[in-house]
Amino acid sequence: MSSNPKDREKEIAALESLKYIKDGMKVGLGTGSTAAHMVKGLGRLVANGLQVVGVPSSDATETLAIEVGIPLTTLDKAKRLDVTIDGADEFDGNFQLIKGGGGALLREKILAYNTDINIIIADAAKQVERLGKFKLPVETIQFATTSISKILEEMSLSPILRMKADQPYTTDEGNFILDIDIFDVDDLTTLNTKLISIPGVVETGLFLDTTSIVIVGQGETTKTLKK
Numbered sequence: 001m002s003s004n005p006k007d008r009e010k011e012i013a014a015l016e017s018l019k020y021i022k023d024g025m026k027v028g029l030g031t032g033s034t035a036a037h038m039v040k041g042l043g044r045l046v047a048n049g050l051q052v053v054g055v056p057s058s059d060a061t062e063t064l065a066i067e068v069g070i071p072l073t074t075l076d077k078a079k080r081l082d083v084t085i086d087g088a089d090e091f092d093g094n095f096q097l098i099k100g101g102g103g104a105l106l107r108e109k110i111l112a113y114n115t116d117i118n119i120i121i122a123d124a125a126k127q128v129e130r131l132g133k134f135k136l137p138v139e140t141i142q143f144a145t146t147s148i149s150k151i152l153e154e155m156s157l158s159p160i161l162r163m164k165a166d167q168p169y170t171t172d173e174g175n176f177i178l179d180i181d182i183f184d185v186d187d188l189t190t191l192n193t194k195l196i197s198i199p200g201v202v203e204t205g206l207f208l209d210t211t212s213i214v215i216v217g218q219g220e221t222t223k224t225l226k227k
């Protein structure tokens with residue numbers, strides 16, 4: 001049990017989400033510190049006899065899932081997932097999300113798209129009135145990143161190339177990330193369409209209509225929001 005209050009909220013939201021996983025399900029495994037609690041909890045259920053297969057959304061989650069004994073498969077073999085449980089950097093009252101703080105947005109969005117029920121788990125601080133205090137990650141092909149950055153600059157989105165030590169951060173798919181400021185943007189659907197249409201933009205961390213359930217840890221309890 002976590003002793004850090006924010007981490008404890010992540011943990012109890014994660015434990016609550018495990019109730020949605022039933023025998024025989026194909027489960028999408030999210031990425032990040034909140035999803036890691038869920039993966040560990042699922043590992044304990046598997047050790048007690050629950051039969052599921054997981055599809056990880058990142059190399060880090062794959063490593064953790066193997067460590068805790070969750071049988072894994074690929075999206076190709078699973079074809080469609082029953083449930084995916086993942087974290088978020090922000091969510092609003094319309095179940096819209098910013099994701100990708102940990103760089104896993106691309107595979108996460110692919111899993112979400114191929115899943116029947118997407119559940120987001122989060123600590124209470126992730127709930128916002130308006131998305132955008134957290135910078136929106138935009139995943140870009142390395143070759144195009146400088147030219148995309150110029151375009152995003154012209155759109156007044158203040159792109160910043162994500163770094164790790166003194167090198168550009170590289171995603172599991174070998175791409176770069178530009179973090180942009182969308183706080184003043186009202187129409188996120190139009191923005192997302194514009195971003196995706198720039199050649200070399202692979203995906204954005206805006207998840208506008210994938211989520212139907214959000215489980216929030218608040219102190220020592222959880223609240224479950226359903227669309």
Ligand SMILES: O=C[C@H](O)[C@H](O)[C@H](O)COP(=O)(O)O
Pocket residue numbers: 030031032033034035086087088089099100101102103104105108
């Ligand atoms: O790329 C990472 C994912 O989108 C995470 O789910 C997101 O950044 C939330 O991470 P955490 O649970 O660590 O706050």
